[in-house]
Amino acid sequence: MKYLPGYTLEEFRKDLENSGFEPYRADQVFNWLYKRGEEDFGAMTNLPKGLRQLLASRYTASSLSLIESIKAPDSEKFLFRTRDGQTVETVLIKERDHNTLCVSSQIGCAVGCRFCATAIDGLVRNLKTEEIVDQYLKVRKITSEDIRNVVFMGMGEPLANIKNVRKAVEILISRWGLDLSKRRVTISTSGLVSGIRKMAEDPLLREVNLAVSINSPFEEERSRLMPLMREGSLEELMEELKSFPLKPYRKITLEYVLLSGLNDTQDHAKALASLIGTSKKRFKVNLIPYNPVPDLPFARPSIKKILEFQRTLWDRGISTFVRFSKGIQTFGACGQLRASRSYAKISNQ
Ligand code: SF4
Structure with missing residues (x-):
């Protein structure tokens, strides 16, 4: 699996181009991930089905999972597992x-x-x-x-x-x-x-x-x-x-x-x-x-x-x-x- 938040836009455009998709599709995926916080490729509705399938089979947006969070009045600590x-x-x-x-x-x-x-x-x-x-x-x-x-x-x-x-x-x-x-x-x-x-x-x-x-x-x-x-x-x-x-x-x-x-x-x-x-x-x-x-x-x-x-x-x-x-x-x-x-x-x- 490849981790999406490890890519720059340029790198991801090239990746998609090499797989036969237009580079601007990378901009759309990043817009979902960074602006809307969407990690699920299936929910990226403006992408063609073939691209959504490719993304789901090759990439993931998530490299961490939450173990626990601890709240204090002015702060919150999160413990993640890699x-x-x-x-x-x-x-x-x-x-x-x-x-x-x-x-x-x-x-x-x-x-x-x-x-x-x-x-x-x-x-x-x-x-x-x-x-x-x-x-x-x-x-x-x-x-x-x-x-x-x-x-x-x-x-x-x-x-x-x-x-x-x-x-x-x-x-x-x-x-x-x-x-x-x-x-x-x-x-x-x-x-x-x-x-x-x-x-x-x-x-x-x-x-x-x-x-x-x-x-x-x-x-x-x-x-x-x-x-x-x-x-x-x-x-x-x-x-x-x-x-x-x-x-x-x-x-x-x-x-x-x-x-x-x-x-x-x-x-x-x-x-x-x-x-x-x-x-x-x-x-x-x-x-x-x-x-x-x-x-x-x-x-x-x-x-x-x-x-x-x-x-x-x-x-x-x-x-x-x-x-x-x-x-x-x-x-x-x-x-x-x-x-x-x-x-x-x-x-x-
Ligand atoms: S040991 Fe490392 S993490 Fe801890 S205070 Fe020093 S520099 Fe920061």
Whole structure:
């Protein structure tokens, strides 16, 4: 079986042409799949019967099946099974005026962040393009929600699976695909310098938002927290980010998981401000108070500590937001970012 959400329109047009159908039929099929959410080829009534039969015998629109979903007041987590029996997590975060889907790009993760439950079993495999796109299609179908924002912030390091992630982004933002705004798609990386360079050189990938996990402004400590992140020093990473081709009014987000007694001191806040240096307009900082994971020895700092950290950055002119995690009892794992919502901001006025 071939998986339809793994195809670009051009690829699918060629496929149909090779089977003796006119290429515009591919546009019709994609319209059913992406605009109307129809997975059943038999229900695609404007297609000739022969094409419907061919589609049903050779293709499927579905690469994931739902195992369970867990609801919290502001979010819902979905656990899917892949065709080879692996599990994938996706989280729908409900904001006041929009929804954001947090998708996974790998099963497990090789980066090995000490505070992350996804890291415990290491990397199992990359997700295929269709498995990434299908997370969106399935959640939209199950919830009937309008989902206009997608963040690659679930399980895995998206830039370590850049080929499949790139194609998924193309399907997410193309008019023939899910037609999301480029400004509403975010790739969140642990800081793979070579991957960020590839993004910078790629006309499609440099159009979407970039978020980078910093977690400590000190090289050694960062290496301890993210032990398998051996590619590029913090200095090289910041240099790459400072030269990343940004569109006007866009910023790179620096993600910072706050761990009590570890990386939440004033020295850390000041050193983080120094790393940003004079490039304040280029960055914004998201502080993410740690979401405790059973069996991992980390805790969330007090509100006072979190706000002091934020204040130090604001006082130095750096836009800094706190993303308080809701649904703490429902979501645990590398859900540091996935389960987060609710932006709180204090002004430096
Ligand atoms: S926090 Fe993200 S990058 Fe780090 S181990 Fe977990 S999934 Fe990988």
